[in-house]
Amino acid sequence: MKVTRRTLLGGIxxxxxxxxxxxxxLWAAEDTIKVGILHSLSGTMAxxxxxxxxxxxxxxxxxNAKGGVLGKKLEPVVVDPASNWPLFAEKARELISQDxxxxxxxxWTSVSRKSVLPVFKELNNILFYPVQYExxxxxxxxxxxxxxxxxxxxxxVDYLMSAxxxxxxxxVLEGTDYVYPRxxxxxxxxxxxxxxxxxxxxxINYTPFGFSDWQTEVSKIKAFGAAxxxxxxxxxxxxxxxxxFYKELGNQGIKAEDIPVCAFSVGEEELAGLDTxxxxxxxxxxxxxxxxxxxxxxxxxAAWQKFTNNPKRVTNDPMEAHYIGFxxxxxxxEKAGTTDADKVIDTLPGIEAPNLTGGMSKMLPNHHIxxxxxxxxxxxxxxxxxxxxxxxxxxxxxxxxxLPESKDLVSDWVGLKCGNYDKVKKVCLGGA
Amino acid sequence: xxxxxRMVLVLLALAEATAAGAADFATLVxxxxxxxxxxxxxxxxxxxxxGDGRALKVLTALAGDDLKVMADGAVVIVYEKTGAAVGAVxxxxxxxxxADSLQRIKLNNAVRRALRTATGMLTLRDPDPAxxxxxARDALRAADPEQIEALDAALAAETDPAVKTVLAEAKAxxxxxxxxxxxxxxxxxxxxLAQRGDEAAQAALAxxxxxxxxxxxxxxxxxxxxxxxxxxxxxxxxxVWYGLSLGSVLLLAAVGLAITFGVMGVIxxxxxxxxxxxxxxxxVVQQVIRADAPGLFGWSLAIAAPLAFLVAGGVGVAxxxxxxxxxxxxxxxxxxxxxxxxxxxxxAVRSIFGPDNRDVGNPSWMSGAFHLGQMxxxxxxxxxxxxxxxxxxxxxxxxxxxxxxxxxxxVTQNRAMAANMGIRTGRxxxxxxxxxxxxxxxxxxxxxxxxNVSPNLGQGYIVDxxxxxxxxxxxxIWGTLAGAxxxxxxxxxxxxxxxxxxxxxxxxxxxxxxIQKRPRGLFAVKGRAVEA
Numbered sequence: 001m002k003v004t005r006r007t008l009l010g011g012i013x014x015x016x017x018x019x020x021x022x023x024x025x026l027w028a029a030e031d032t033i034k035v036g037i038l039h040s041l042s043g044t045m046a047x048x049x050x051x052x053x054x055x056x057x058x059x060x061x062x063x064n065a066k067g068g069v070l071g072k073k074l075e076p077v078v079v080d081p082a083s084n085w086p087l088f089a090e091k092a093r094e095l096i097s098q099d100x101x102x103x104x105x106x107x108w109t110s111v112s113r114k115s116v117l118p119v120f121k122e123l124n125n126i127l128f129y130p131v132q133y134e135x136x137x138x139x140x141x142x143x144x145x146x147x148x149x150x151x152x153x154x155x156x157v158d159y160l161m162s163a164x165x166x167x168x169x170x171x172v173l174e175g176t177d178y179v180y181p182r183x184x185x186x187x188x189x190x191x192x193x194x195x196x197x198x199x200x201x202x203x204i205n206y207t208p209f210g211f212s213d214w215q216t217e218v219s220k221i222k223a224f225g226a227a228x229x230x231x232x233x234x235x236x237x238x239x240x241x242x243x244x245f246y247k248e249l250g251n252q253g254i255k256a257e258d259i260p261v262c263a264f265s266v267g268e269e270e271l272a273g274l275d276t277x278x279x280x281x282x283x284x285x286x287x288x289x290x291x292x293x294x295x296x297x298x299x300x301x302a303a304w305q306k307f308t309n310n311p312k313r314v315t316n317d318p319m320e321a322h323y324i325g326f327x328x329x330x331x332x333x334e335k336a337g338t339t340d341a342d343k344v345i346d347t348l349p350g351i352e353a354p355n356l357t358g359g360m361s362k363m364l365p366n367h368h369i370x371x372x373x374x375x376x377x378x379x380x381x382x383x384x385x386x387x388x389x390x391x392x393x394x395x396x397x398x399x400x401x402x403l404p405e406s407k408d409l410v411s412d413w414v415g416l417k418c419g420n421y422d423k424v425k426k427v428c429l430g431g432a
Numbered sequence: 433x434x435x436x437x438r439m440v441l442v443l444l445a446l447a448e449a450t451a452a453g454a455a456d457f458a459t460l461v462x463x464x465x466x467x468x469x470x471x472x473x474x475x476x477x478x479x480x481x482x483g484d485g486r487a488l489k490v491l492t493a494l495a496g497d498d499l500k501v502m503a504d505g506a507v508v509i510v511y512e513k514t515g516a517a518v519g520a521v522x523x524x525x526x527x528x529x530x531a532d533s534l535q536r537i538k539l540n541n542a543v544r545r546a547l548r549t550a551t552g553m554l555t556l557r558d559p560d561p562a563x564x565x566x567x568a569r570d571a572l573r574a575a576d577p578e579q580i581e582a583l584d585a586a587l588a589a590e591t592d593p594a595v596k597t598v599l600a601e602a603k604a605x606x607x608x609x610x611x612x613x614x615x616x617x618x619x620x621x622x623x624x625l626a627q628r629g630d631e632a633a634q635a636a637l638a639x640x641x642x643x644x645x646x647x648x649x650x651x652x653x654x655x656x657x658x659x660x661x662x663x664x665x666x667x668x669x670x671x672v673w674y675g676l677s678l679g680s681v682l683l684l685a686a687v688g689l690a691i692t693f694g695v696m697g698v699i700x701x702x703x704x705x706x707x708x709x710x711x712x713x714x715x716v717v718q719q720v721i722r723a724d725a726p727g728l729f730g731w732s733l734a735i736a737a738p739l740a741f742l743v744a745g746g747v748g749v750a751x752x753x754x755x756x757x758x759x760x761x762x763x764x765x766x767x768x769x770x771x772x773x774x775x776x777x778x779x780a781v782r783s784i785f786g787p788d789n790r791d792v793g794n795p796s797w798m799s800g801a802f803h804l805g806q807m808x809x810x811x812x813x814x815x816x817x818x819x820x821x822x823x824x825x826x827x828x829x830x831x832x833x834x835x836x837x838x839x840x841x842x843v844t845q846n847r848a849m850a851a852n853m854g855i856r857t858g859r860x861x862x863x864x865x866x867x868x869x870x871x872x873x874x875x876x877x878x879x880x881x882x883x884n885v886s887p888n889l890g891q892g893y894i895v896d897x898x899x900x901x902x903x904x905x906x907x908x909i910w911g912t913l914a915g916a917x918x919x920x921x922x923x924x925x926x927x928x929x930x931x932x933x934x935x936x937x938x939x940x941x942x943x944x945x946x947i948q949k950r951p952r953g954l955f956a957v958k959g960r961a962v963e964a
Binding site for chain 1: 468469470497538539540541542544545548573631632634635636637638639663670671674677678681779782787788789791793794799800801808810811812813882883884886888891892924927928931932933936
């Protein structure tokens, strides 16, 4: 057995406690349902993922207060994969094989998800993935509660093209250089071209992780925007690089009225470290905003601030995704009457759970969920003001119809039992 | 339903009023909350064109989110501080309504754009020339044919030559946009804008490149080509400026390392974390100032700088005394030990301040930009450049003109002989390391203005710092200066062509090739590092 600090401490505690407690107590401790939480608590991703760990602990505590699941208490098992992708796989294995978790909530970056995939397939367990991602994937063991590209990127571009969004004619696709922005921009480029945007009206640009000297990039955007056509920036810039980017925009005097920036990775948490005055009017597309005024959301925010003991703690989109995903899992386990992975996986499609924006999200046979899409404008107080939303919930589509390699693919784990079925060749491509 | 009916009525009234030629001010203000964003933007435009003296106040309140709707549908201006409300149209006192009984009038970018133009229209005749200039610039950006009349009136009344020029250009842009003026007028407008020759002129000319009149179209095409040609030269200057600015950041980050690594030969992997400590010191100073003495905020960086020097320098001395001095002459162990220290410092800061970014504000003199010809220079970058040179000069003076500097150089060049001369080498080592670390802290103060203040701040600079010192030549701080600016400018000239990612790779490849040719960097000197 690999001795980690946690198992060691657990071991010491168990040895110390053993003589003192009656056998019944030991049996009771065993009779919990263990739920794994796989989020980085140290390293570069700690900034985003620590919050998700906390929200899971809160949801589990709330469920236990309601009596747990199937008459048993839930027991969270927290591990720290430390923003280290191979360590994600190792920790996932530990959660499933050693701690016997029946489901795992975790991962943020796509590369961490890809790294744990083989483990979940091999050990046949369930992963709930709460972050917006690039699509082009649908696995039997994974449930995607974040947005697929058609639930964030495409509606955002539609909004910008509309009269309300400013009838944008010229596009800058600015991203950090890794798989999510590259795939999303590939989809967006194909989509824009299908809408009749000329190639010279699209500028695609990538910068490294943690990029901080934005002078050249921002002046390039400014020059690109001076062609007399309404210009907008679609930003898939990730994490820390956003702050200096927005600071440079402010300093070079690019106002949202002239060139709006619509971001897919900037939420309430990211804005907390920024002076938002020069950013008023820049946009973000999400499925949830803290400012959305519904009774469910108010209750959630109050509970969250009470749980974290911080009246200023903000909520964000991936937190809502975990909220929906966790409630769906609870319902599915109760419906199936067991935590057995195969039965829960078969039960989950069709399960409905309320989201925080007043609607009812549904798990689809392709393991994605239905979500509303909102466009928010940054306000002076660091919150978003919703300026547009989709009339209905949008069903998530893992395979983009705008890319030639995926336009014929469908995912259906109920009827076809396949994540990448080729409609034209009528064949399941299977594991890739 | 009631609200909807009211909206319809108001819109009908509005349509009628507009049709009548002059929309009534009160009707317009009452129509502001109704309808969607597009309707609101239209009303705002009407208000701007109305020229009514009261409109400016209402629009300013709307832009500042101070215009609200009371429960009875009255539009009021609410004063932020007192919460008192007055009628937007007639200024009647409406008491102090409860904040949650008031409904906001929401804005989006389209409304904000209309607001800017409308406010501009209303301030064209403002007594303050600065306001008139900004209004004229807004008009130039809007290029709205409907403003021509108002611009003409403003032009006739204008006395300030600078404002007059921009007003004329704004009128030219509007004339071109309408495309209805005579050919001679349009050609004159093109010439005027071509003289301006910047991005704003380009933006005004580009949409009319396919003007109906072939002569105008040809003139526009030529003007655009001329502007593009002139901008190429300015673009070059702009790149040099960006390069200098990047170089100054590299210099700040690396100059401390030039002491600890270059002069002392210690591979200090915790250098980046010392920079981070400087940035967090700035954050703490700003927190204290915000809480206790908001008036001093403009001075926060000046107060933070010496403190950051002491904090980072103190930690540096502790690292030297506690760890590094036991490892002199064992570079691999030093590297591993200081890397461990860097992780500890990062996690310590993460535990104390939390993993997310801290908001370090920019004092007003660090914000915004000014134009130098057609080149845009941001204030924060300019001050950082000045600060980097100041730090460099002071360091040079300390090393070359003070007793401690002499001792440092003596110990570096020949430790045994320096000790024989009565220099306490251990103390000098600690002070030298402390000096290098303290300068890293100063760098942190500057970097807090342009980068994230997070526990990971230092990681982004450590590789670049080593690159600069190695490229410049270890042990020579002039080499560091030359190295920083060479790399900065090379990087910024590569970026537009190769992109940020490839640009950085090319720079790294270039340095590797350079080091093959000159293993000791640009300016090689003798020192402990070289002899070891």
